[in-house]
Amino acid sequence: xxxxxSTDQDSAVVQYASLEIGGRFVNPFAGWRDKxxxxxxxxxxxxxxxxxxxxxxxxxxxxxxxxxxxxxxxxTLTGDQHPRRLRQTQSHATVDEYVxxxxxxxxxxxxxxxxxxxxxxTCFVQLEGLNILTDPIFKQRTVFSWLGPERLRPxxxxxxxxxxxxxxxxSHNHFDHLDIDVVRDLGNTVTWYVPLGLRDWFVRRxxxxxxxxxxxxxxxxxxxxxxxxxxxxxxxxxxxRNGFDSNCSLWSSFLVxxxxxxxxxxxxxxxxxxxxEVGRKYGPVSLAILPIGSYEPRWYxxxxxxxxxxxxxxxxxxxxxxxxGVHWGTFMxxxxxxxxxxxxxxxxxxxxxxxxxxxxxxxLGKTMLYRAK
Numbered sequence: 001x002x003x004x005x006s007t008d009q010d011s012a013v014v015q016y017a018s019l020e021i022g023g024r025f026v027n028p029f030a031g032w033r034d035k036x037x038x039x040x041x042x043x044x045x046x047x048x049x050x051x052x053x054x055x056x057x058x059x060x061x062x063x064x065x066x067x068x069x070x071x072x073x074x075x076t077l078t079g080d081q082h083p084r085r086l087r088q089t090q091s092h093a094t095v096d097e098y099v100x101x102x103x104x105x106x107x108x109x110x111x112x113x114x115x116x117x118x119x120x121x122t123c124f125v126q127l128e129g130l131n132i133l134t135d136p137i138f139k140q141r142t143v144f145s146w147l148g149p150e151r152l153r154p155x156x157x158x159x160x161x162x163x164x165x166x167x168x169x170x171s172h173n174h175f176d177h178l179d180i181d182v183v184r185d186l187g188n189t190v191t192w193y194v195p196l197g198l199r200d201w202f203v204r205r206x207x208x209x210x211x212x213x214x215x216x217x218x219x220x221x222x223x224x225x226x227x228x229x230x231x232x233x234x235x236x237x238x239x240x241r242n243g244f245d246s247n248c249s250l251w252s253s254f255l256v257x258x259x260x261x262x263x264x265x266x267x268x269x270x271x272x273x274x275x276x277e278v279g280r281k282y283g284p285v286s287l288a289i290l291p292i293g294s295y296e297p298r299w300y301x302x303x304x305x306x307x308x309x310x311x312x313x314x315x316x317x318x319x320x321x322x323x324x325g326v327h328w329g330t331f332m333x334x335x336x337x338x339x340x341x342x343x344x345x346x347x348x349x350x351x352x353x354x355x356x357x358x359x360x361x362x363x364l365g366k367t368m369l370y371r372a373k
Contacts, residue, residue, distance in 0.1 A: 156365025171267020197249030293328025
């Protein structure tokens with residue numbers, strides 16, 4: 001791996017460079033506003049309760065159905081660097097979920113992307129044979145087994161059921177984006193790409209195969225005879241896992257470029273002008289993974305979490321051919337109805353003239369397939 005800071009010093013990149021003051025990172029965007037303790041208390045005192053959730057499981061099962069990942073496809077598209085898993089034949093119900101997909105034998109690994117969403121911002125992505133895991137969390141609660149918001153629906157499968165990742169992209173260190181259990185399970189068997197200031201957290205846990213990246217920094221990742229470019233790009237957010245480490249590490253999005261295709265992993269963000277610069281420098285993007293949940297009330301959330309219409313704007317900023325909406329229907333940490341994100345996304349897509357399949361909110365566990373045009 002060779003890390004190379006971009007030498008392109010145009011005004012936009014300089015303007016949207018990461019900024020550290022007094023040992024803590026700050027957002028360089030004019031639209032950012034730090035939240036105070038008073039803001040937080042006022043939100044708690046005035047927030048809506050329930051998120052539209054009923055006490056029955058049947059409604060959740062109907063509105064948030066689970067699909068089985070297309071394991072046969074995932075195994076086939078995994079590079080030769082990983083041994084094939086021995087699996088039982090998938091059930092007819094699972095096969096029926098993917099009946100409209102082309103025959104696996106007809107797919108060219110070098111022109112194919114798969115993306116399988118497991119809740120929050122956790123996706124298993126395959127890009128031209130590179131296995132990517134994003135912002136991993138598979139546990140039932142965000143912090144410990146007894147602490148933190150609880151999943152609305154169980155994960156469609158566990159990490160051990162998937163082909164082994166080559167790399168893991170971590171956008172920031174919040175509990176719902178970085179699960180210590182996954183870090184322990186994968187350890188040094190993968191390469192972790194993380195924002196500035198976060199590598200020491202991994203090292204203290206015995207994980208050293210960690211590449212720390214600044215915004216606009218590029219890194220080459222080689223798997224067998226194939227080379228991929230990992231690019232850290234700006235977002236508008238914050239970091240911290242307790243009350244004492246706020247903003248001691250940076251927050252980032254990541255773009256992974258192969259020979260023919262590219263994938264953008266956003267993580268959490270408020271809307272900011274940096275996305276148009278990412279699109280200008282690196283677009284068009286083949287597939288963008290964008291958050292569409294945790295956005296109400298807007299007065300409190302807008303600086304740190306986009307809403308579905310903001311996500312559509314980022315989709316357009318990036319020149320994305322396709323996008324999937326994540327970070328919803330998993331852990332309720334905001335005030336919107338739990339089914340509002342896909343509804344609001346559909347309305348935003350219609351408003352901005354997107355085609356039906358261009359930007360979707362996927363089913364939990366369903367393996368989405370994209371090919372180079």
